[in-house]
Amino acid sequence: MPRSWHSADGLEMCRLIFLFFTFAVFWSFSRAQGVKHLMRQLTYCHIEMMDAGFELEFDGEELWHVDPNDYTAKQRLPEFAGDWTLDRNLPSLAHLSIGTCFYNIPRCITGEKNPPESIVPPSTQLYTKSDVKLGVENTLICSVTNFHPPPVNVSWTRNGELVSEQDVSETQYYSNPDFSFRLFSYLNFRPEQGDIYTCSVRHRGLERDITRFWEVDVPEDSQEVETAVLVIGILVGFLGFVVGIFIIVMSKMELRAV
Known part of the structure; x- marks a missing residue:
């Protein structure tokens, strides 16, 4: 990432880790059913660790994310690749958005006089x-x-x-x-x-x-029960087959006798 995205003065003043979010929220409506959907763009950056991310989500599921190391777009669910067309400008948009995040966060920290960081454990x-x-x-x-x-x-x-x-x-x-x-x-x-x-x-x-x-705690008796049920099922099926053949043969013999 170009160094022009960073502010040396701002980074020196930054004692805490801050995140910057850019949300672009779009509501679309299904014409057939009138269902409401949410598409969201997320950008975040990690000042001290120089980590960042950029992704597009649809109804809470990731569609695409851009790898900040080489700015290539990757799809989370490739089985739906035929339903979603990648915008060729997505990597460039991610580069600009992440760069803006790194550029603005130190200035926001300074402007807000070093506000306390929000830390929530998982x-x-x-x-x-x-x-x-x-x-x-x-x-x-x-x-x-x-x-x-x-x-x-x-x-x-x-x-x-x-x-x-x-x-x-x-x-x-x-x-x-x-x-x-x-x-x-x-x-x-x-x-x-x-x-x-x-x-x-x-x-x-x-x-x-x-x-x-x-x-891993699978009771051995449950395995034995499954095996026993399988064996019994096979035996019952075979017995039913034999009985069916016997009935058919006996019916034909009775018809011939008549």
Whole structure:
């Protein structure tokens, strides 16, 4: 990012981390059903860590975000790529918007005489995407919600050991109507009896990390019951087939006798 976006004097005076939001809110109405929708543009910047973000949201779901490292636009939900056409000016708009954020924040801080920063710690939950079956691939979801400001750091362990980064993915920072943020971290895993997973979240509003535990605990009798039900179902089906054939044969024999 060009240095002309930054103010050295403003950055030296900045002792706290501030965020700048630029919201462009558009309401559209479905002609067919009269349903109200919300499209929102979000820009934020992190002064001390020199971090920033830019994204477009539709009804609370991300459509596109622009990577501030190389200013390339990336789609969160590629399966809907055919329904949304990327504006070629989006990367340029993101560059301008993020630059304006970095330029204006130090001046706003000075103009407002160093107002106190709003710091809100996150809430977290840990749950699975699907019902758990031993040996069947699943996804653990760690939701981090209602925090301000970014960033948050999420780490995963399995039985006390850090998991491979290849098995972990994260969303961008989603915005909430009250200017707080939410983020989701995903861990792909194969449940094995007794395994213990943790999701730890770090944020500057927390005195210590929040750690959620999740243990693979599938009762063995439930597996046996499922197997027994499957076997019984197969036997009942086979028995019904045999009885049906027997009835058909007997009916034909009776007709011939008549």
